[in-house]
Structures are given as structure tokens and as C-alpha cells.
Amino acid sequence: MDKNLMMERAEIVVGAVDDLPTIPIIATKVLQLLNNPDVRVEEIADLMLTDQVMTARVMKLLNSPVYKPTQEISSLKRALVYLGLRHIRELALTTSVIHAFDTTTGALELNAFWEHSFGVGMVSKIIAKKIGFLDSEKAYISGILHDLGEVFLSSFLREPFMKVLEYVETHSVKLVDAEEELLGTTHCEIGLSMARKWNFPDSYCDVISYHHNPGRAKVDPMLCSIVNLADLFCAVRGLNYGGRVLISFNLCEEEAWGILMHAYPRLAQMDVERFCYELDDAIPDVTALVSSMFATS
Amino acid sequence: MAISDNEFEQLRDFIYNICGMYFHTSKKYFLENRFSRRMEATGTKAFQDYFLLLQSTQGSEELTYLMDEITTNETYFFRNVSQLAAIENKLLPELVEIKKKMGSSTLRIWSAASSSGEEAYTLAMILLEKRSKLLKEWNIEIVGTDINETVIAQANEGIYNAYSVRNIPDAYRDKYIREDNGKFILSPEIKEFVTFNKLNLYEDAKMVFMENFDLIFCANVLIYFDVASKSKVVRHFYNNLQPNGYFFVGQSESLHGVNDKFKTVHFPGCFGYKK
Numbered sequence: 001m002d003k004n005l006m007m008e009r010a011e012i013v014v015g016a017v018d019d020l021p022t023i024p025i026i027a028t029k030v031l032q033l034l035n036n037p038d039v040r041v042e043e044i045a046d047l048m049l050t051d052q053v054m055t056a057r058v059m060k061l062l063n064s065p066v067y068k069p070t071q072e073i074s075s076l077k078r079a080l081v082y083l084g085l086r087h088i089r090e091l092a093l094t095t096s097v098i099h100a101f102d103t104t105t106g107a108l109e110l111n112a113f114w115e116h117s118f119g120v121g122m123v124s125k126i127i128a129k130k131i132g133f134l135d136s137e138k139a140y141i142s143g144i145l146h147d148l149g150e151v152f153l154s155s156f157l158r159e160p161f162m163k164v165l166e167y168v169e170t171h172s173v174k175l176v177d178a179e180e181e182l183l184g185t186t187h188c189e190i191g192l193s194m195a196r197k198w199n200f201p202d203s204y205c206d207v208i209s210y211h212h213n214p215g216r217a218k219v220d221p222m223l224c225s226i227v228n229l230a231d232l233f234c235a236v237r238g239l240n241y242g243g244r245v246l247i248s249f250n251l252c253e254e255e256a257w258g259i260l261m262h263a264y265p266r267l268a269q270m271d272v273e274r275f276c277y278e279l280d281d282a283i284p285d286v287t288a289l290v291s292s293m294f295a296t297s
Numbered sequence: 298m299a300i301s302d303n304e305f306e307q308l309r310d311f312i313y314n315i316c317g318m319y320f321h322t323s324k325k326y327f328l329e330n331r332f333s334r335r336m337e338a339t340g341t342k343a344f345q346d347y348f349l350l351l352q353s354t355q356g357s358e359e360l361t362y363l364m365d366e367i368t369t370n371e372t373y374f375f376r377n378v379s380q381l382a383a384i385e386n387k388l389l390p391e392l393v394e395i396k397k398k399m400g401s402s403t404l405r406i407w408s409a410a411s412s413s414g415e416e417a418y419t420l421a422m423i424l425l426e427k428r429s430k431l432l433k434e435w436n437i438e439i440v441g442t443d444i445n446e447t448v449i450a451q452a453n454e455g456i457y458n459a460y461s462v463r464n465i466p467d468a469y470r471d472k473y474i475r476e477d478n479g480k481f482i483l484s485p486e487i488k489e490f491v492t493f494n495k496l497n498l499y500e501d502a503k504m505v506f507m508e509n510f511d512l513i514f515c516a517n518v519l520i521y522f523d524v525a526s527k528s529k530v531v532r533h534f535y536n537n538l539q540p541n542g543y544f545f546v547g548q549s550e551s552l553h554g555v556n557d558k559f560k561t562v563h564f565p566g567c568f569g570y571k572k
Contacts, residue, residue, distance in 0.1 A: 232563070246386045
């Protein structure tokens with residue numbers, strides 16, 4: 001189906017939801033404040049501290065194995081200093097998105113969804129570092145956000161989405177293809193429509209929209225390719241919340257692999273086997289992180 | 298003896314680089330345990346002493362002993378579950394499709410370190426289940442080879458203990474295994490599809506005649522070979538496969554850097570090497 005048509009449909013579907021979750025006001029203010037080049041860490045900390053939930057989540061994320069601080073960081077100010085301003089923006093964004101969808105009861109099991117998302121974030125970051133991609137943090141965040149549209153479908157199109165999940169099981173097709181077939185749009189367009197409403201940066205929008213076909217990406221094909229591969233690896237190493245289709249892929253036939261190889265020839269030397277085994281080892285970290293993030297909510 | 302995380306990683310890297318086998322963090326305790334036995338046997342007192350011994354000129358012999366300890370040589374039916382699921386649900390339908398187009402209706406499978414036959418017979422069970430539909434009127438040939446004649450005799454006999462059969466799903470077990478006084482006897486229906494022969498993987502003259510396989514399995518053997526032999530044997534396997542055929546190694550094994558002709562194809566929880 002034509003991407004524009006699917007996009008039109010997505011805009012209508014997302015537009016029709018009256019109570020679309022919003023990014024918390026504090027997060028929006030934090031993001032605005034961060035745009036000011038002269039902002040002081042103290043100012044941001046003071047603002048963030050007014051949102052307990054966000055503060056708690058930032059602290060948890062920060063003390064998770066993903067960031068691996070040498071010792072536990074217990075004050076928000078220290079945390080912000082440790083992170084640097086650039087990373088705070090990303091943490092604020094991530095924790096807000098989690099918050100936005102926290103209370104909804106959808107068709108998907110939320111923990112499994114975030115495990116997949118954080119898994120893809122973590123793997124994206126590892127791949128980015130391995131190849132020397134400039135901004136591995138950006139890879140991490142866009143990995144976390146890539147399937148945003150799925151939570152929307154699961155929460156606001158619950159019944160039709162249940163049918164999609166059933167269809168995936170009975171027909172052995174990919175989730176994204178089943179969505180296109182049954183809903184006439186997919187989580188990619190739905191996610192993009194939401195990301196635009198929330199004023200996400202362009203490269204995150206690009207990943208949300210093109211993580212299944214990075215060759216068509218408009219802003220950042222590299223980033224889309226990184227997330228695409230991370231998504232595939234997570235799907236085969238136990239972080240596949242869809243879990244219903246037997247996924248398989250031949251790495252050297254993947255478009256994303258080709259795109260990255262072209263830009264980063266050193267990828268050819270990557271020990272993919274060991275990479276998979278190391279991912280197996282990292283999965284308990286991801287599940288622990290996710291369950292701790294949701295423990296107090 | 299407890300070893301530190303850092304020591305565990307040193308040991309893991311060393312074993313991976315020499316043998317091509319990865320030790321998952323969850324196996325640390327197990328590794329410590331086995332490692333301690335070898336330290337006792339060699340009279341070394343500290344981790345670093347034993348680790349130095351492994352890296353020394355006499356180290357290769359000791360490494361073989363260590364690998365014997367840590368690979369648990371006992372095999373059993375339905376051992377590598379994710380590999381079997383990938384074969385049953387993904388590869389078989391794919392292979393059947395491809396072979397039909399080529400006008401062939403024969404599937405040839407080789408268990409290249411068959412030991413007492415569990416792997417070969419597991420595959421026979423899975424394929425036999427498909428005979429009513431997907432593999433209707435197909436010829437199925439399964440070959441098991443091993444260097445050790447004693448295990449070949451055991452394989453031909455087809456009588457197993459409770460440990461060997463503990464992982465067989467009930468549906469298969471009810472159909473193909475008969476219990477008699479604590480012994481588990483394989484049905485002749487399964488045995489019919491599998492033949493066992495003696496073969497040394499180093500013997501080039503014999504290796505070249507193992508031809509036209511669709512699937513080849515070789516688990517927990519290449520880890521004992523040095524890089525040159527490994528790459529020679531794997532080259533044979535590559536040549537022994539039909540186009541689009543697959544080669545599988547054991548759980549946690551890796552062929553990275555051994556052969557650049559194979560394509561790595563990923564499935565849930567495992568990967569295979571495709572020709």
C-alpha cells in the first residue's frame with residue numbers, strides 16, 4: 001500500500017482520539033529549558049524535582065546496567081552532572097513517553113513491550129558504538145521509541161489490533177504486514193503521527209517511520225538501519241514481544257546491513273555469533289531494568 | 298573455587314578465541330566448578346597459575362581436558378530445542394519448496410558427530426511426523442557418523458537410559474519409545490531411516506564422498522580442533538552440502554573467522570550457516 005495513503009489513515013486515526021496521552025508539562029518545560037545554551041544544571045534539576053515520577057524514573061534508568069555508573073547515584077543533581085545536558089533531554093523524553101502510556105490497558109502486555117523497546121535501545125547503542133556511529137545515545141533513545149505506534153494501536157484500537165495479533169499467529173506473517181493488510185496503516189505511520197504531535201526531533205521521527213525500511217529514510221538512514229538491525233537481533237534473541245511469528249533473517253541480505261556496511265566497512269569483521277551470545281547475557285539486565293521502572297507506578 | 302567476574306571474562310575470552318565456544322554468564326558457577334577440578338588435577342593453587350598453564354606450550358593438552366570437563370559429553374534426544382524448532386517450522390518448508398522446484402524429492406541429513414545416535418534419531422522423529430503432509434512420498438536419508446566404533450554400535454542398537462530420553466516431547470515418546478525394565482527402546486520405524494558409519498573428519502579421502510546433504514550437524518567437536526583443521530573440515534562440510542543447504546554447530550559454538558563462504562542465518566535462539 002502507498003505510504004502516503006497509510007499516513008493519511010494514520011493521521012485520521014490518531015486525530016480521532018480525544019484523550020491522546022500528552023507529554024507531561026514538566027517534561028515539555030525541561031525540553032524547552034534545554035534549548036537555552038546557557039542553562040545551568042541546577043535550574044533543570046529544580047524543575048525536574050517538581051515531577052516525582054519523572055525524577056524517580058530518571059534515577060532508575062541512570063542506575064540501570066545500561067548506563068553502568070561506577071557507584072550508585074542518589075541525587076538528581078549529581079545525576080545530571082554525571083550525564084551531561086545532552087543526555088538529560090533524551091532521558092526526559094523517554095521517561096515521559098513511558099509515563100504517557102503507563103496507565104492504559106491495551107492488547108499488548110506492557111512489560112513485554114518495554115522489554116523489547118529497551119532491548120532494541122540497548123542493542124542499537126551497542127551497534128552504534130561498535131561501528132563508530134557518532135551519537136550512540138541517540139541510537140539508544142530512538143531504539144526505545146521506535147515502536148511507539150504499537151502502544152497506540154494496542155491502547156486505542158484495542159479490538160482491531162487483537163485481530164491483527166490473531167492474524168499474525170494464524171498466517172505466519174510479520175506484525176507490520178498484518179497491520180497493513182487489516183488496518184490499512186501500520187505502527188510506523190501511527191507512531192510518526194504521534195511523534196509529530198509531540199514535536200519529537202526529526203531523526204527520531206525518521207526512525208519511528210522507517211525502521212522497517214531504512215532505505216527509504218529521509219533524515220537519517222544510518223540511524224534507521226542501526227535500529228532495524230537491533231530490532232531483528234532482539235527478535236531472535238528472546239526480546240520479541242510479538243513473539244508469535246517464527247522470525248528469521250539472513251544478515252547479508254538485509255537492506256540495513258548493506259547500508260551500514262557501505263558507510264562503515266569495519267562492520268564486515270564483526271563477530272556476529274559472539275554478538276548474539278553477548279545479547280543473551282544482557283537480556284536479564286533489560287528485563288530487570290523494565291520491571292524496576294514500573295515497580296512504583 | 299570462586300573466580301572473579303574479571304577472571305571469568307578472561308577465561309571466557311580465552312576459550313572462545315581458541316575453541317570457538319562461548320560461555321554465558323549464567324554458566325559461571327558451572328564453569329567454576331569444572332575449572333576447580335582441573336586445578337586440583339594439575340596441582341595449581343590460584344586462578345592465574347592455572348590460566349598461565351593453559352596458555353603455556355603444554356597448554357593445548359590441558360585445554361582438551363578442560364573442554365572435556367565443561368562440554369558434558371553426554372548427549373540426549375531433543376537437545377537443541379531452538380535449533381530443532383527452526384528446522385521444523387522454517388527450514389523444512391523452505392527446503393521442500395526449493396527442492397520441489399529442482400525436481401527432487403529426497404532429503405539427506407548428516408549428523409557428523411553422531412555419538413550414540415540421539416541427534417540423528419531426533420531428526421528422524423521430526424521428519425517422520427511430517428510424512429503425512431509436507432514430506433509425503435519423500436525419501437528421507439539420515440546418516441550418522443562418528444570416529445568411535447563403540448558409540449556406533451550403541452547407536453545401531455537403539456537402547457537408551459532415562460537421562461537420554463528425558464527431553465523427548467510426550468507425543469514423540471508415546472509413539473517411538475518403548476520402556477522395558479528401565480531401558481528405553483527405540484522403535485524400528487525410526488531406526489529404519491538412519492544408518493551409522495565410522496568416519497574420521499580428518500580423513501579427506503572419505504570426506505569428499507559424503508555428498509549432497511541438505512542439512513549437516515556437527516556439535517561439540519570442532520571446539521577441539523585447531524584453526525587450520527577446523528577450517529579444513531568446515532570447507533568439506535560446505536562442499537558436502539547441496540546449494541541452499543544448512544550447516545549447524547552446537548549451542549554456544551561459533552564459526553566466526555573459520556569460513557567466509559557460509560551465510561549466517563538467524564532464527565529465534567539460534568543460527569545456522571547457509572550455503
